[in-house]
Each structure stands twice: as C-alpha cells, then as structure tokens.
Amino acid sequence: MPQDSPHTPRVVVIGGGVTGLSAGFYLEQAARRAGMPLDYLVVERGDTAGGKIHTDAFGGYVVEGGADSFLTQKPWALELVRALGLEAECVPINSLPHATYVLINGRPQPMPPGMTLGIPTRLGPFLRSSLLSPWGKARALLDLLHPVQQRIADESLAGCMRRHFGDETLDRILEPLMSGIHNSLAEEQSLLATFPRFRDGERKHGSLINSIKEAQSAHRPNGNKPLPPFMTLRGGMGRLIDALAHALGDHLRSDCPVAAVEHYPGEPRPYCIVLASGEVISADGVILATPAFVSADLIAEFYPGLACELRAIRYVSTGTVSLAYASDDVGPLPGFGVIIPRSEGRHINAITVSSRKFAHRAPADRVLIRAFFGGSRHPHAVEESDAAILAIAQRELREILGITATPRIARIWRLRDSSPQYDVGHLHRVASIESLCPAGLAVAGSAYRGVGIPDCIKQAQDAATHILADVGSNDTITVPTNS
Secondary structure, rough: OOOOOOOOOEEEOOEEEHHHHHHHHHHHHHHHOOOOOOEEEEOOOOOOOOOOOOOEEEEEEEEEEOOOEEOOOOHHHHHHHOOOOOOHEEEEOOOOOOOOOEEEEEEEOOOOOOOOOOEEEOOOHHHOOOOOOOHHHHHHHHHOOOOOOOOOOOOHHHHHHHHHHHHHHHHHHHHHHHHHOOOOOOOOOEEEOOOOHHHHHHHOOOOOOHHHHHHHHHHHOOOOOOOEEEEEEOOOHHHHHHHHHHHHHHHEOOOOOOEEEEEEEOOOOOEEEEEEOOOEEOEEEEOOOHHHHHHHHHOOOOOOHHHHHHHHEEEEEEEEEEEEEEEOOOOOOOOOEEEEEHHHHOOOOEEEEEHOOOOOOOOOEEEEEEEEEEEOOOOOOOOOHHHHHHHHHHHHHHHHHHHOOOOOOEEEEEEEEEEEEEEEOOHHHHHHHHHHHHOOEOOOOOOOOOOHHHHHHHHHHHHHHHEEEEEHHOOOOOOOOOO
16 A cells, blocks of 8 residues: 655546536536635546546537536536636527427327426317327326425336326326336336436325426526526537536546555555556545446445445436438438437437437438437447448338438437436435445436436535535535635
C-alpha cells in the first residue's frame, strides 16, 4: 500500500460518462466557491469520454448513438448547459399538431391532444381517438371514480396503471410510453422509482387524470413563456460531453482502466485506486460513476455486502439504427415517430423521425430516421450482425412506414448492458447501497435514482456535495446549481 502525506484533499471519480464528468465539474466549482483546496481526477477506461452519449456529426447529419435530448422539467441539465456556456446552442423540440403516433394493428395512429404520459387530460380528443375500443375508453375513464388510497408499499407500474385504466390502455398506450423510457417490463418496473408522482396522485385525488390536470394548472407560467419539454444541442448531445471534458482539462484521464478500489481506514489517504497498468493513486474520497456491476467488481474484496447489492441491479442491452433517405423517397411521416406496443410483436421497439423532431439533424433534402431495438423485449438483439440488424430495421420501416427505398446512410450502435432495470423495490435497494458505502465513498449514475441526463447530473451534484463534506473541513459545502 503506497504511503504519502496529504496536503490537499484528493478525490478520484471513476467513470467518464455524463455522471462522472459532471461530478468532476461540480467538485471543482463547489471547492472553489468554498475556498477549499482540492485535488481531483476523473478516470475513464475508454479512449474517449461520454459513456452512452455519442454523437456522429458529418456531411450535415447529426446522428445520435444514445440520448438525443434532455428533459427541461428537471432543471439540472439545462443549468449545467448554462454553466458551460452552451445555452446559445440549445435547440428546442419542434412543434407538430400530432407529435406521437402509436402502432395499432400494424398502422400508426395519432396520439390525441391532451395526453400526458399516455393519460388523457382532455376528454373530447380522447373519446374521438381510434387508439382504443369503446370499452377501452370507458374503462380508462373509470379512473375518474377511483377512490383516494394511502398505499405505502412499492408495486409494479403495470399493477398501478391496470388498476386505474384497464388492460387495453396499459397495453396500447401506457406500457410502450412509460416502460419504453426505461427499456423495462411494466410488470416488473418499480412505480416508486420511476413514476412516484402517480402514487402521490392516488393519495391526494384517487384519480390520476385529476391529479395531472391539477398539476398542469398549478404550473402554468405567470407571463413567462414556458420552456419546450425537450431540448438538444445544435451539434448533438456530444457537445455537452466535449464541453465538460474541456472544462476538466488535465483533471480527466482517458484510456485509464481501474482494476480495484482498496480501502484502508485510518491511513492519511484511506483509498487506493489500483489502475490496470499497476499504478496506484491514493485518495481521500472516491465517486463510483460506473455501471453498478462494474462498481461491484471494483470494491468486492473490501466490501462484499455492498458488491452483492450492486450486482443485484439488473441490466439489459439496447441498440439504435439510424437510416437516412432522400426526402423524395419517403412519403408522409407520422409526427416525430411511432411507439410500438409489445402486443404488436414487432422486432423494433420504437421509431423516431430525428430530422422532424429537431432542426439541424439532416440536410434539407434528407430524412433521418432512428429505430430502437433490444431492451427487455429482445435482450439478445444486440448480438445480431450488422447486416441482420439493418435488414430487420429496413423491413420494419417498410411495413410500418411504407419506405421501400435503400437508405443513403446507416449507422448502428450497440449499448451492451446499458439500461439498469428499476425493478419493484429498487429504491429500497438503493437506500441499502448508500447505507453500506463507507465514509468517503459515493455511487452515482443511471443505476440508482433516475436514468435520464438531468437525473445523472443531479446525482453527480449530490455525490460531489457528499464527498466534499466527508473529505473537507467544512461539512456544509454545497454544490452550486447556477454557476
């Protein structure tokens, strides 16, 4: 075990995805504001940072391998974008009369106006919609009579939605929308970990329709123009990664895999980060911003109980295939794309028309379309060959959208073991993981308290605050959110 005399607190962040990069950024910002000296380092095993965020920009195209935007309702991503000086590059989601379509019996049908996460808040358009049968609509509207319930225990998303809206609405609308966000099975997905607002709505109103309508009324802006629900960056979400990497400078080391994290309480610097190269970095604090199963391997020798809990978080693999066509080769397209219920039996999970969803995604005479595959529906799809995946995507686009032309470009991304599954009881497991972390060790990322970019950034802020309180003399240090 190496010995050195600490002069300045040292924190090592393991993992160079958006969580780890943000943690490094907020460590420096918080320490600077507190007047606290700090030595920090972000290490990434790959040759480039970014994790699941990857943008391929070429010839007028902006093709995303992972997330294509961030939610503005959760403020942390937009705050970081502003802190990095990227606000002028923000691109709002376009506005279309019918943005989302649902595949019903092989044909895309428009989602009616007034739907929030698939829950109707405007009854007229919902009743006129062709998405559900008359019985399905009547069953869904029984939610308005649902009694107030003071449930405490977690349950599956499917259980809650079925109780309120019935099987048909769950199958055709709610499951592909809500579970699609998490690439999960609605029957196993934790309600409290993914949509806790619905439990709050049950307790206050009983009816989820009335709960959402009240929330929308309460959040109407007073003279301020509301933010678009989603934003991206003109050059793609990879611009966020580039800006974070630039801000970290020499504090970021790529091509730097970690073999183990050792802990020797009572030593001047109690943590030893053992690199695959044999180099050892001593530290006062560590933030694990790696997938849960990777974090488990790193700390297993010293904390087997914590490693066991980390390994209990399941992951599934996902992928995307982006195809570009000449505009003249494509007929009318369904809004921003199509969500696909599991009952349709398709080999892809959803379709996004990227060039209609955001500006600056493709040249003016081209259409860029992205199809999603894998996840909980087809967990082994990522192991198919490029030729097989491309053939599946083209067949599905032909049968669903009527596109028979040969694509001008094709890009395939496989994200293996990329989507953590928030099974029922997930928050209890996360609380156990956090309680098992010794002083000076924190975990953060999509495996714990939210899978979206804003959620990961918020967890990075929280981890930075927690670690600085552990290693610094001032236990009231907080991370600035409007740097």
